Amino acid sequence: MKKHEIKALRSKSGVDAVKIVRSPSDPQEWVVLFKEVEGKSFFLVSDDDQVCSYATLDAAVEILDELGFARAEVLF
Numbered sequence: 001m002k003k004h005e006i007k008a009l010r011s012k013s014g015v016d017a018v019k020i021v022r023s024p025s026d027p028q029e030w031v032v033l034f035k036e037v038e039g040k041s042f043f044l045v046s047d048d049d050q051v052c053s054y055a056t057l058d059a060a061v062e063i064l065d066e067l068g069f070a071r072a073e074v075l076f
Contacts, residue, residue, distance in 0.1 A: 001042040006034060006067055013037070018072040020060045029053040030060045032072075 001009070009015055016037045023029040031053050032044040044052045044063070054060040057074065064072055 001034060002045055002047060003067060006044065009034075009036065010068060015069075018064060018069055019075055020057060020064075020072050021075045023051075023053045026053065029055055030057055032060055032063065 006015070014037050015034055016039075017035040019033045019035075020030050021033055023031045031051055033041055034044065035041045046052055052063070054063070061072070
């Protein structure tokens, strides 16, 4: 899901959980996973539909803060 889609879903209270997990393609990077209330899960993706990955946890948390989230589960 793209940032604007996540913001819209969040405004409708449609996000059930947010997780920061290690990237499946590069364990040195982190990705953000969103779970909808309906049970579907999505990675945060860029405008060109590439999964957004971050070199540090701080960078991933910063993105979540920009999107208006106050908490996320970190899985490592």
